[in-house]
Amino acid sequence: MRQMHKLSSTQWTILVLLTLVWGINWPIMKMGVTDFPPLTFRALCLWLGTPVLGLALLAMKVPFRIPRAHWRELLVLSVFNMFIWHALIIIAVQSLSSGRAAILGYTMPIFSAILGAWVFGNQLSKRSWAGVAAASVGVLLLLWHELSNLSGRPVGVLLALAAAGTWAFGTQLLRRTTMPVPTLAISFWMTLLTALVMAVLGLLFETDRWVSPSPSNWFAIVFNAVLVFGFSHAAWFYLARSLPPVASTLSVMLIPVLGVFSGAIGLNEILHWQDWAAVALMMTSIAFVLWPAKPVQA
Numbered sequence: 001m002r003q004m005h006k007l008s009s010t011q012w013t014i015l016v017l018l019t020l021v022w023g024i025n026w027p028i029m030k031m032g033v034t035d036f037p038p039l040t041f042r043a044l045c046l047w048l049g050t051p052v053l054g055l056a057l058l059a060m061k062v063p064f065r066i067p068r069a070h071w072r073e074l075l076v077l078s079v080f081n082m083f084i085w086h087a088l089i090i091i092a093v094q095s096l097s098s099g100r101a102a103i104l105g106y107t108m109p110i111f112s113a114i115l116g117a118w119v120f121g122n123q124l125s126k127r128s129w130a131g132v133a134a135a136s137v138g139v140l141l142l143l144w145h146e147l148s149n150l151s152g153r154p155v156g157v158l159l160a161l162a163a164a165g166t167w168a169f170g171t172q173l174l175r176r177t178t179m180p181v182p183t184l185a186i187s188f189w190m191t192l193l194t195a196l197v198m199a200v201l202g203l204l205f206e207t208d209r210w211v212s213p214s215p216s217n218w219f220a221i222v223f224n225a226v227l228v229f230g231f232s233h234a235a236w237f238y239l240a241r242s243l244p245p246v247a248s249t250l251s252v253m254l255i256p257v258l259g260v261f262s263g264a265i266g267l268n269e270i271l272h273w274q275d276w277a278a279v280a281l282m283m284t285s286i287a288f289v290l291w292p293a294k295p296v297q298a
Contacts, residue, residue, distance in 0.1 A: 011239065015252070018235045021227045023102075023258025027266040029090065030098035032220025036213060037206035038090040039198055044213075044221050046086075046195035049229025053188050056230065062184045070179045074189055077177065080170030081237075082194040087201060088163035095156035097267065102259030103139055104160035109252065110136050111168035120172055131288030138281035139256075141274040174240045183241050187234040257282050 007015065032041050057064060066074055093101045113132045116122035124132075179186065213221060236252075257279050264271050 007243070011242065014235045014239060018232055018239070019252060019254050019258060021232045022252070023255045024262045025224065025228055025232075026093070026098040026102040026256075026259035027263040028220045028223050029093050030101075030263070031216050031266075032224065033090065033094040034216070036211065036217045037202065037209040038094045039087065040202040040206050040210060041217070041221065042086050042090045043195060043198035043202045045224035046191060046198055046229055048221065048225035050188070050192050050195055052226055052230030053184075053191055053234060056234070057184050057188055060184070062182050064185055064188065066179070066181055066185060066189055070181070073177065073179060074186065075193070077170065077174055077186065078190040078193045080166055080173055082170075082190050083197050084166040085163045085170070086194055086198060088159045088166075092156045092160040092163065096160065098263035099260040099267075100143075101156075101160055102256040102263070103143060104157060105164050106252070106256035106259075107139055107161065108164040108168045108171070110139070111165045112171050115168055115172055120176070127288045131285040134281045134285035134288065138278040138285065141278040141281065144272070144274040171240050174237060177241070183238050184234055187237045190237075191229055191233060254282055254286065 032045075054064075056062075089101065089105050092104070096104070110132055113124065113128070117124050177186075239252075260275060261271070
């Protein structure tokens with residue numbers, strides 16, 4: 001039997017910090033796009049976050065250079081990991097509650113596991129499939145009391161699911177990249193390219209809605225710039241490249257759980273038994289994927 005992947009102490013630390021930042025960011029994003037155009041919000045976050053990430057590369061003496069032969073691959077990775085995800089999910093966040101957007105956005109690990117098995121030929125163990133099944137049931141439970149509301153917002157739901165599926169495909173591509181450059185350099189250039197794309201989209205579609213950001217808008221912009229784009233995206237790309245696909249994706253399934261509960265606290269939403277059951281299922285799915293298997297006795 002093949003050993004399940006065991007995370008190093010560094011990977012665990014990064015994973016915990018990533019979970020906390022991305023989890024509580026869902027209600028913060030909702031705050032950021034309340035009475036503020038979503039694509040412009042995302043563009044501001046990216047333009048402020050890119051220099052933060054760049055300073056981190058300078059401090060760690062990570063080279064920025066991407067050989068010209070890999071520019072096309074960098075663009076493809078940017079399209080599927082960043083461009084589509086950020087454009088679609090931030091619009092979905094404006095039309096849905098933060099908790100619903102988090103749940104739908106983090107169907108990504110389920111899409112990723114299925115794409116990995118059906119499209120990329122990954123061999124998944126029975127325990128990995130059990131993890132996918134547990135996570136899937138957890139998502140359905142989290143959606144239990146939202147179905148009537150979701151049915152009234154089909155565009156937001158479809159955008160969030162499309163964003164999740166695209167991100168899942170991008171994660172599979174990132175896992176397989178052979179670009180001989182540091183992950184932080186890839187993260188920096190993808191972030192910069194996405195800032196350009198979001199700025200163009202904001203100019204094309206939102207100039208008639210531009211207003212001065214409120215204090216709450218600015219808080220969300222700075223939080224996303226420093227902690228999401230300055231840290232979390234680079235952390236995610238590192239995990240996606242260093243861990244097996246199922247481990248790197250299902251390992252972050254606690255993020256929507258944290259998003260739901262932090263959103264409930266901020267929005268005074270009532271939590272039901274399905275929410276607590278989903279927490280147990282998410283943790284079970286992570287254990288299925290990451291807990292080391294017993295070695296086979298000779």
